[in-house]
Amino acid sequence: MDEIFDDIERWRQLGQRVAIARVVDIEGSGPRDPGAAMAVNSGGEVAGSVSGGCVEGAVVGEALELLEGRRSAGITSFGYSDDEAFAVGLTCGGTIHLFIEELDW
């Protein structure tokens, strides 16, 4: 998480709200280990990453929904699926489970 603290500090000083998504579990192959984190502010700016760039776009969407009160904190999973050729997933074929919450603790 180390690398995202500077951005988080800056955002908080500007009075922006911040959501954090952390990798908590991986099935099969995944590019980042549990603990990898990304932060998203209410303006949609991003720090850090939770995959090799495969799911970050979708995570920003989830984070903004959380900050706008349209979803609650919890686990969101991304995996590869043949049926959903255009759905968000990992090209490496694994599944990652993220915990998304607001940084209000």
Place this chain on the structure above:
Amino acid sequence: MTSIYERFRDLIRSETPVVLATLIEGPNIGAKLLVEESGARMGSLGSEQLDRVIGRDAIAMLDAGTSEVRHYGPDGEARQHGLSVFIESHARRPHMVIFGAVDFTRALAGQGKLLGFRVTVCDAREVFATRRRFPMADEVVVDWPDRLLERIGDDLGPRDAVCVLTHDTKFDVPAIVGALSTRVGYLGAMGSRQTHEKRIARLVEEGVTVEELDRVRSPIGLDIGGRTPEETAVSIVAEIIAMRTGRDAPSLSEGQGSIH
């Protein structure tokens, strides 16, 4: 008052080991418990019993350097599935101790840093063991290997590495004997197959047992045909990774063929 986040951030920034436990399934989603190496706790996941159990598990995971989701009953009972807790440990960086301030050392110290090790270079010869020659190392120590290991040996564990690059039995033997008395996970020694044979003989004279010799990767590194200091460094760190992950990569110490 300091928040859990602020405390967590400050500990990570000062490279102090810490564990952050987050309740991710169950009542109280998002509840936090911060656990420090001393066992000190901040926050709560819901009940004192639960916090005590997680505090204990967190310390064990910090020692192993792992992060994962664990499942508990409402008061921390094992083998129940009411609660899921993500336990994220931030362990101290693993330590790589390199004996011998030679050309290979510079390349290995650089590779060690790339992989996130705290790197110490040690050599008894002060003209070689200088900061100027090893600016990438976290510390450069002028001392005999056995004396350094006497000081830091108790802190070495399964995630750490000792690499002996001196290929001079005067330095190698005390370094290897000293490292064998620690819990260090990886212990490797550089040298040709001929140097290796002589070194084994000297180690046996010093009373090192056959089982202990099994712990020593000598000649050091994976069998990738590396020749330059940089290539050799890659073969050494690759061997360290393969040992940690338990993969069956071909080590030079298990073959008989030429090194280069």
